[in-house]
Amino acid sequence: MFMKEAIMQAGNMQEAIPVDALSSDADGAPVNVSRRGFIAGLGAGALVIGFSLRSGRALADVTAGGLETVKGGDATPSLFIAIESDGSVKLTCHRSEMGQQVWTSMAQILADELEADWSRLSIVQAIGDPRYGDQNTDGSRSVRWNFHRLRVAGAAMRTMLERAAAAQWGVDAGDCRGERHLVRGPGGRTAGYGELAAAAAAQDVPAESEVGLKERAQWRFIGKDVPSLTVPRIVRGEGTFGIDVRLPDMLVAVVARPPQVFGRVRSVDDQAALKVPGVVGTVTLPALEPPAMFKALGGVAVVAEDTWAAMQGRQALQVQWEAGPNAGYDSDSFAETIAATAREPGDVRRSRGDVDAALEGAAKRIEADYYVPHLSQSPMEPPAATARWTGGRVECWACVQAPQATRAAVAEACGVPEEDVTINVTWLGGGFGRKSKPDFVVEAALIAREIDRPVKVTWTREDEVRHGYYHSVSAQHMEGALDQDGRCTAFLHRTVFPPIPSTFQAGAEQPSWGELRLGASDNPFAVPNLRLETGNAPAHVRIGWLRSVANIYHAFAIQSFAAELAHAAGRDQKDYLLELIGPPRRVDPRDEGAEYDNYGDPMDEYPIDTGRLANVVREVAALSGWGRSLKKGQGLGIAAHRSFLSYVATVVEVEVDADGRLTIPGVWSVIDAGTVVNTRHVTAQVEGGTLYGLSNTLYGAITAKNGAIEQSNFPSWRLMRMNESPRAMEVKIVASNAPPGGVGEPPTPPAGPALTNAIFAATGLRIRRLPIFTNDSGDRLPVDTLS
């Protein structure tokens, strides 16, 4: 059985390196595969080490207990690292590169322990295969789930090279040291990694206990400001994204999809479409039946020689649609419905003390309702996928975040075994969660089989905006009690939203524990009486996940309400937030009846540590000059949130003029993500993640009328532009030896409430309903409505 990897090099698609079947070690330790036979494509003297990515990480879609039980795989190691006889090093990256610089961070971790010369290292993108373990590039976990394994693999390889040198020199292996691509031995002897590769390949792989990992002080790459492996290509327009894939004999398809989810084609007249120059045919896709899952939405594909012809062809297509069961979905009325649900008692999901009694006995009671609309991930590259059938087997090339889920979805939709489906992963022009859902790859596979030529399905921007898996729409009801001294004695949070499970289970309406653990169940506030409730809401669109997911609306409500409580108590917002966070301690929501899995990591390794949360609040307050005197119309807002095991606190400064025009002079953000691998890229993620949150808060709204999405392209669906962005931003990374936490998503949740809290501080205008600016607000805050 062959396993193929796709090499992305300078815009060229090269065919895969076939490798012999790799066998595992029972407990997943690295295994020397070099001796298992000829490995085509690599030189004869290569050292290839395979190592398992099994671990104790239990995940919803990976059975705990190892690769033996993973669907579709046998217990073989996965990622391989090859050192060729010329000294070049290839590392498989099993995570998708979408701008978070995962290629670079994985390479840094390996290169450090291997003591490799950075310039000799290149990345091979992995296909989707369960033997890699988890490949879902979401959840901000590439570093935290691969940090230790990559270190061990690198150290093991270095040890094998040292032992090979020692054997050749007839000296003790302990006197040989791998350093920057050379093994140095006694008497000034050196040998390059390349020349040692063949001899090292004859070695046994040392056990983890035999290899020495570096001390932090010895790190050359980890924790440093290492430049990106991808940027030098990007600035030349090189690199293959999903939409860039070109195959011989390839056609392009653009699909007309039902405006409503579970709508279907009633009739289609493709005569005019077929007359468009370049159009070769149309394909009607199967109608979508609930649950949506990752299946194709249905509709009619226009297939043409090139993209423009396909787009023109679709415009000429005449389709009559049956609207289906979601035709009544109206965002305005739905907002009222979920707000009403949120005002009624709900299902208790976490409870401490007696919230009702405390509310009754309160000196002051505060109540607030918050609303966050649907959002679309909108990576700049819309979804695109290419499929090619050879007999009963299909190969796909696509910008996917979850290549194994993609493989399963394509296999299911096409009625073929997964072994007959190969998913090659390109670079992603952004993901943010949209490309975790491979409906677009299913489309390509179905159409290509029908047409019997390779087909690239390209989604237009309108398609991406109108046919998404949206961030869910939510209503949050908050109630708080203050005592005589303004201290918060009760905190009620009720959250209502159509849940992600609705996409996978028809009729699912209850917010899931998996979404509550994202900022609601793990509210760390030190309030004596606290309760979390949920209310049900049906889904009328495909609900998906968007960068930081439910943390967005949970943090918006909790951090905004914290500011409202502070104001009601007549207190400084930052001081009050620290008081709510309380003394340094570990919080465990399971003690209070909440289902909580800590983002898939053990609580003792990654506790909910209020000391770390308070610390980032204090740090960002100092960084931003919290408390400095401000002019009229200026205001500072603060928010702090733990998500994906990291802690982020953000301060936003706004300036609002007399006409209600808003500018953002400054943003400050402090992140505690434990051990960080690349300081410049972590900083970039904090910048980008924060601005992503600000953009969505300022302008983001996906709304439906008669079940169809009202927005279509920029600007009806609006994204922040350069002239609307903060004038300056400063990021601080807390120095920490704690295990690595997530980085890609944690900056997003605090951004929105920090902004709206700043607007309140500047103007007295309390914004509880997003977006801040709708398409007809003229970008003016209604400051003239304030007394």
Add this chain to the structure above:
Amino acid sequence: MAITLNVNGTSHEIEVPEGTPLLWVLRDRLGMTGTKYGCGIAQCGACTVHVDGQPRRACVTPVESVGKAEVTTIEGLQGEVADAVRGAWQDIDVPQCGYCQSGQIMAAVSLLQSTPDPDDADIDQGMSGNLCRCATYLRIRQAIRNAAADVSA
């Protein structure tokens, strides 16, 4: 329709339907995928190229309207300003996913060619047509300033 298109110093004799946007001629016909599609309605700037040195949105530029003008794409961009911009972009790793960055670089080079010492307002003006969902705006701004200083040095 038979036309001759000059791209990055090379002449291409091609047959295309009238009205085909330059973007799709570049990407599909000539295989030059460095210029990207983001919206198709000149709202995002991912398709920015230079036509006789001026920035244009290739997605709404009918190919026949280019005539004999010189088209420059990211693949063929060169010169002192381009080198400075590429260098500045790499020094601080401006790109994240990189998909919008061909357009950003083309726009930045145009900006610096017309305004060698841009202030914040100039940068807003020159660059606000280019969307970045990864929101690398802070670094784009800094890199433009750095490139400007580099060129004038």
